[in-house]
Amino acid sequence: MPFPKINPLRLNHSLENLGRIGHTENGMQRVAFSALDVEGRAHTIEMMRRVGLTVRIDPAGNIIGSKDGSESSLIPIALGSHIDTVPNGGKYDGTLGVMGALECMLTLQEQNITTRHPLEVLVFTNEEGTGFPHWLFGSRAMSGALSPEDLTAVDHDGVGLETRLQAIGGDFSHIHDAARSPGDLCAYFELHIEQGPALDRSGTPIGVVTGITGRAAFEVDVKGTANHAGTTPMGLRHDALLSASRLILTVERIASEMEICRVGTVGRASISPNATNVVPGNVAFSVEFRDVQSTALKAAEVEFRRYAQELERSDGVSVEINALPPTTPAPITSEMQDLVAQAAGVHGLATERLPSGAGHDAQAMAAITNVAMVFVPSVNGISHSPLEFSTPQACAEGTQVLLDLLLLADQRD
Ligand code: GLV
Ligand code: MN
Ligand code: MN
Numbered sequence: 001m002p003f004p005k006i007n008p009l010r011l012n013h014s015l016e017n018l019g020r021i022g023h024t025e026n027g028m029q030r031v032a033f034s035a036l037d038v039e040g041r042a043h044t045i046e047m048m049r050r051v052g053l054t055v056r057i058d059p060a061g062n063i064i065g066s067k068d069g070s071e072s073s074l075i076p077i078a079l080g081s082h083i084d085t086v087p088n089g090g091k092y093d094g095t096l097g098v099m100g101a102l103e104c105m106l107t108l109q110e111q112n113i114t115t116r117h118p119l120e121v122l123v124f125t126n127e128e129g130t131g132f133p134h135w136l137f138g139s140r141a142m143s144g145a146l147s148p149e150d151l152t153a154v155d156h157d158g159v160g161l162e163t164r165l166q167a168i169g170g171d172f173s174h175i176h177d178a179a180r181s182p183g184d185l186c187a188y189f190e191l192h193i194e195q196g197p198a199l200d201r202s203g204t205p206i207g208v209v210t211g212i213t214g215r216a217a218f219e220v221d222v223k224g225t226a227n228h229a230g231t232t233p234m235g236l237r238h239d240a241l242l243s244a245s246r247l248i249l250t251v252e253r254i255a256s257e258m259e260i261c262r263v264g265t266v267g268r269a270s271i272s273p274n275a276t277n278v279v280p281g282n283v284a285f286s287v288e289f290r291d292v293q294s295t296a297l298k299a300a301e302v303e304f305r306r307y308a309q310e311l312e313r314s315d316g317v318s319v320e321i322n323a324l325p326p327t328t329p330a331p332i333t334s335e336m337q338d339l340v341a342q343a344a345g346v347h348g349l350a351t352e353r354l355p356s357g358a359g360h361d362a363q364a365m366a367a368i369t370n371v372a373m374v375f376v377p378s379v380n381g382i383s384h385s386p387l388e389f390s391t392p393q394a395c396a397e398g399t400q401v402l403l404d405l406l407l408l409a410d411q412r413d
Contacts, residue, residue, distance in 0.1 A: 002111070002113070003346050003347070003403075003404050003407055004107050004108075004111045004113070004403070005107070005347075005400065006103050006104065006107045006396065006399050006400050006403055007103065007106070007107065008392060008393070008395075008396035008399075010103060010106065011099060011100065011103040011392075011395060011396055011399055012392045012395065012396070014047070014099040014102065014103060015091065015092070015095060015096065015099050015395060017043070018040060018043060018044065018083065018095055018098075018099060019091040019095065021036055021039050021040045021043060022034075022036040022037075022039075022040060022085065023091070025386075026088045026386060027085075027087075027088035027089050027090065027385065027386030027388075028085040028088075028089045028090060028091055028386070029085065029087060029088070029089075030083065030084055030085040030089075031084060031085060031086070031087055031128075031130045031131070032084035032125060032126035032127075032128065032130055032131065032137075032164075033126065033131070033155075033164040033167050033168060037083075037084055037168070038167060038168060040083050040084075041063060041083065041123070041168060044063065044083055044098060044102075044123055045063060045065075047102055048063070048065035048102065048105075048121060049065075051065075051102055051105040051106050051109055052067060052105070052109055053065030053066060053067050053105065053121060054066050054067070057168070057169040057170065058141075058142070058170070058177070058178040059141075059165075059170055059171040059172070059173075059174040059175050059176075059177050059178045060125055060137065060138050060141030060142065060165070060170055060175060060178035061125035061126075061138060061165050061168040061169060061170030062122060062123065062124050062125050062138040062139075062141065062142060062178065063122070063123035064120060064121075064122055064123075065105075065120065065121040065122075065123075066118060066119065066120045066121075067105070067118060067119045067120075068114075068118050069114065069115045069116050069117045069118040069119065069410075070114045070115070070116050071116045071117070074116055074117045074118065074186065074413065075117065075118070075183070075184060075185060075186045076117055076118040076119060076120045076184075076185055076186060077115070077117045077118075077119055077120070077185070077186050077187050077188075077189070077406060077409055077410060078119070078120040078121070078122050078185050078187070078188045078189070078365075078369075079097075079100075079101035079104060079119070079120070079121055079122070079188075079189050079190070079191075079402060079406065080097060080098060080101055080120070080121055080122030080123060080124065080188070080190060080361065081094045081095075081096070081097025081098050081101070081122075081123070081124070081127070081190050081191070081192060081360075081361060082094035082097070082098070082123065082124045082125075082126075082127030082128070082138070082361060083095055083098050083123055084125070084126055084127055084128050084130070085128065086128050086130055086384050087130065088385070088386060089128075089384055089385070089386075089388070090382075090383055090384065090385055090386065090387070090388020090389070091388065092193045092378075092383075092388055092389070092390050092395070093192075093193060093195065093383055093384065093388060094127055094128075094192070096191055096192060096193055096376070096390065096395055096398065096399075097190050097191045097192050098121070098123050100191040100395070100398060100399035100402050101121045101191070101402065102121060103399050103403075104399065104402055104403040104406060105119070105121065107403060108403075115406070115407070115410045116410050116411075117186055117409075117410050119406075120185070122142075122188070122361075124136070124137075124138030124139045124142070124361045125137050125138030125141070125165075125168065125170070126138060127139070127359075127360075127361055131155035131156050131157070132150075132153050132155050132161075133149070133153055133324050133325070134147075134149070134150055134153070134324065134325045135327070135359055136327070136359060136360075136361055136363070136364045137150070138178075138361070139361035139362075139363075139364035139365055140364045141175060141178040141179065142178055142179065142180055142364070142365065142368075143179070143180070143364045143365055143366075143367040143368045144176075144179035144180075144181075144367070144368070145364055145367060146175065146176075147325055149325060150325075151172075151175065161175075180368055181368065182367075182368045182369065184368065184369075185365075185368065185369040186369070186370070186409070187336075187369055187370040187371070187372070187409055188362060188365040188369050188370070188371045188372075189371070189372050189373075189374070189402060189405055189406060189409070190360060190361060190362040190371070190372075190373050190374070191373075191374045191376070191398045191399060191401070191402040192356075192358075192360060192373060192374070192375060192376075193375070193376055193377075193378045193383060193388070193390045194207055194354075194356075194375040194376065194377060194378045194381070195357070195358045195378050195381070195383035195384070195388075196357050196358070196378065196381045196383075197378070197380065197381025198352065198354050198381075199352060199354070199375060199376070199377035199378075200377040200378060200379055200380060200381055201381075202352055204350050204351065204352040204377070205344075205349050205350060205376065205377070205394065205397045205398075206340075206344045206349045206350065206351045206352075206374060206375070206376065206397065206398065206401055207351070207352055207353075207354050207374070207375030207376070207377075208337050208340045208341050208344070208351050208352070208353045208354070208374070208375075209332055209337075209340075209353075209354065209355070209356050209362075209372070209373035209374070209375055210331070210332055210337060210353050210354060210355050211292045211329060211330060211331040211332055211355045211356070212292070212329065212330045212332070212355070212356045212358075212359065212360055212362060212363040212366075212373070213262070213290045213291065213292055213327075213329060213355065213356055213357050213358065213359060214290065214291060214292065214293075214294055214297055214326070214327050214328050214329030214330075215288055215289070215290050215297070215326065215327040215359060216288065216289045216290075216297040216298075216300065216301050216323070216326050217286065217287065217288040217289075217323070217324040217325075217326070218286070218287045218288075218301075218304075218321050218322060218323055218324060219284065219285075219286060219321075219322045219324060220244075220247065220284065220285050220286070220287055220308075220319065220320070220321050220322075221282070221283075221284045221319070221320040221322075222240045222243050222244045222247065222282065222283045222284075222285075222317055222318070222319050223240060223281070223282050223317060223318045223319075223320075224237075224238035224239055224240035224241075224243060224279075224280065224281055224282070224315070224316075224317040225237075225238040225279070225281055226272075226273060226278055226279060226280065226281025226282070227278070227279045227281075228277070228278070228279070229276070229277045229278055229279055230277065232279055237279050238279075238315065238316045238317050239279050239280055239315075240271075240272075240280045240281055240282050240283045240317060241271055241280035241283050242315070243283075243311055243315045243317045243319070244269070244283035244285060246311055246315075247285075247304075247307070247308060247311065247319070248266045248269075248285065250303075250304060250307045251264040251265070251266055251287055251289075251304065252264060254289070254300050254303050254304060255289070255300070258303070260296060260299050260300045260303055261289045261290065261291040261296040261297060261299070261300040262290055262291045262292070262296070262357065263289070263290050263291075263357065264287070264288070264289045264290075264300065265287070265288050265290075266285050266286060266287055267286055267288070268285060268286040269283060269284070269285035269286075270283070270284050270285070271283050272284075287304065289301070289304075290357060291329070292329045292331075292355045293329065294328060294329060297326070297329075301323075304321070305321060308321060327359060327363065328363075329363075330362070330363035330366040330371070332362075332366075332371060332372060332373065333370065335370075336370055336371065336372040337353065337372070339372060339405060339408055339409065340372050340373075340374055340401065340405055341353075342408060343374075343401050343402075343404040343405035343408050344374075344401050344404075346401075346404040346408075347397075347400050347401075347404065349397055349400075349401060354375070356373065356375070358383070360373065372405065374398050374401050374402055374405065375398070376390055376394040376395060376397060376398035377390060377391075377394050378390055379391065
């Protein structure tokens with residue numbers, strides 16, 4: 001059984017070419033459903049056709065490129081990821097998994113290798129969830145996990161999903177037809193940059209992902225009393241921003257000092273009325289906790305709510321906490337982890353096992369098929385930033401492991 005080598009230069013060109021679409025000096029702006037996302041998708045579809053894939057768009061806007069295998073009784077092995085970016089994002093997050101998958105297809109094509117299984121390359125819609133309350137949109141649609149709230153949600157511009165999906169060739173009226181069943185796919189493999197510091201620090205080229213983080217997210221609304229900043233004595237204030245600050249510090253404490261869950265973040269906040277000479281009356285902010293254990297997420301929520309109640313009494317403010325749809329952690333089976341380690345061994349690459357702190361389409365796909373993830377180092381562990389960088393060598397090594405993983409999996413039924 002041959003294990004052909006991928007072409008690192010060609011892969012790097014693919015990354016550079018797609019990386020030009022949406023590139024600005026403040027980072028990548030290929031946010032889902034934007035004109036740049038549409039352009040990036042068209043570019044990717046064109047590449048898929050060139051490598052001999054038959055392309056269709058499912059009702060959720062997912063791009064599916066497929067190719068027959070030599071044994072008609074077998075079901076497809078899928079590779080994929082996403083090409084949407086966060087605002088001011090990086091060039092590798094998601095993109096590597098898609099361009100890596102297409103490099104695997106090109107290598108098979110030039111070596112005249114037909115796999116036993118049919119193959120699919122999947123490009124999922126709005127993995128980042130930008131604009132909408134919930135992430136992993138396309139992969140959750142494919143795994144049948146959309147909630148009624150997903151369908152009625154409007155984005156930050158007040159535009160609903162039906163209109164957004166039209167822009168990318170999806171079909172809201174048949175959205176549930178995007179769902180596939182357990183038994184439709186043999187496996188789903190995703191190559192991704194680590195987005196954290198572990199592999200870069202240890203100098204290990206390949207990460208074998210052991211599980212993907214879950215997330216508990218909330219919208220918090222603190223209501224105090226807006227009042228005159230010059231005349232209201234300090235002891236008589238109900239300053240919503242001060243109380244919100246105490247809550248924000250608690251998010252930090254829950255994850256660091258108390259070690260209840262792995263990480264906690266407040267990434268968005270708005271102050272009202274947001275004027276220099278007014279004691280803030282209202283502050284709204286987001287909270288997310290992440291951990292690979294559901295019990296840790298629950299415990300973080302309990303502590304956060306307990307502290308918010310305490311604060312209501314001490315500060316004389318009201319705190320409303322609305323839970324956004326949670327994402328459950330997805331463990332990766334030891335069988336799949338071992339297959340990734342074996343694939344890394346084909347070309348002699350060292351591995352390290354680690355959990356993923358970022359969310360990925362693979363965690364939604366885990367509901368309907370076997371999943372495995374291959375990580376490559378992120379220089380200085382930076383991601384969701386214009387400084388996101390993985391070396392051409394790291395990208396090539398990860399893509400090589402993805403191809404070897406595919407070929408090993410293809411030997412099994
Ligand atoms: C997705 O990129 C995440 O926020 O983990
Ligand atoms: Mn990603
Ligand atoms: Mn991301």
